[in-house]
Amino acid sequence: MMNGFDYSILSFLNRFVGQHPWFDNALVYLSNEVFLTVGPVAALCWWAWFKYGQDTDDRNIETRQSIVSTLLVCFASILLARFIVTLFHFRVRPLSDPTNGLHFPPGTTDWQNWSSFPSDHAIMFFTLTTGLFSVSRMLGWIALTDTVVLICLPRIYLGIHYPTDIIAGAVIGVAIGLAASHKAVSSSLAKWPLQWMQRQPGPFYTVFFLLMYQMTVMFGDVRYLGIGLIKAFAKTLK
Numbered sequence: 001m002m003n004g005f006d007y008s009i010l011s012f013l014n015r016f017v018g019q020h021p022w023f024d025n026a027l028v029y030l031s032n033e034v035f036l037t038v039g040p041v042a043a044l045c046w047w048a049w050f051k052y053g054q055d056t057d058d059r060n061i062e063t064r065q066s067i068v069s070t071l072l073v074c075f076a077s078i079l080l081a082r083f084i085v086t087l088f089h090f091r092v093r094p095l096s097d098p099t100n101g102l103h104f105p106p107g108t109t110d111w112q113n114w115s116s117f118p119s120d121h122a123i124m125f126f127t128l129t130t131g132l133f134s135v136s137r138m139l140g141w142i143a144l145t146d147t148v149v150l151i152c153l154p155r156i157y158l159g160i161h162y163p164t165d166i167i168a169g170a171v172i173g174v175a176i177g178l179a180a181s182h183k184a185v186s187s188s189l190a191k192w193p194l195q196w197m198q199r200q201p202g203p204f205y206t207v208f209f210l211l212m213y214q215m216t217v218m219f220g221d222v223r224y225l226g227i228g229l230i231k232a233f234a235k236t237l238k
Contacts, residue, residue, distance in 0.1 A: 066134050070186075120218065
């Protein structure tokens with residue numbers, strides 16, 4: 001059963017559903033679009049990466065340590081989100097619950113088999129946003145605006161998540177981002193990758209690009225590959 005906090009926000013937003021079809025369609029489009037939503041956050045990471053120019057600049061080294069550390073824990077944050085899902089009862093998403101009396105714009109994704117709590121989008125992008133704040137307040141504010149306005153709020157309006165899903169994801173993401181941004185942690189996690197960058201920049205930037213791409217698609221390809229391998233391995237044991 002939906003709690004009062006979630007219901008009050010969803011019912012308020014639900015008043016606007018259907019009043020302006022173009023707006024509803026735009027948010028449905030945004031929920032499935034990576035270039036306009038998660039793309040800017042990825043671009044900000046590249047901006048921060050080359051912010052101080054030369055590799056030998058101490059400020060540049062610290063910045064790149066923070067970015068590498070944040071990106072590495074972003075992958076861990078997705079795994080953490082999946083683990084948290086297993087700790088709680090399956091939570092039906094608002095748009096998949098016919099008993100709540102709410103109506104949402106028709107989407108293009110079937111969410112019935114995906115638990116709502118917590119929001120993995122909120123976890124990962126608040127992790128990234130917190131990491132960017134440690135590098136530059138300006139970049140952090142831009143990333144925060146993008147994360148809240150273009151990524152998280154539309155998911156509440158469309159019934160993909162309850163507000164508490166987003167809030168829980170944001171709290172977890174900020175905590176992970178703060179930990180990754182701590183100087184001792186970032187220097188430790190980034191030590192080997194940055195040494196690899198100095199020795200072999202070609203392979204490093206190839207992997208770095210692929211990691212950034214997977215980040216924009218929420219590591220969906222990696223997750224589906226992992227699920228497929230687990231299922232295949234399970235069949236061999238039967």
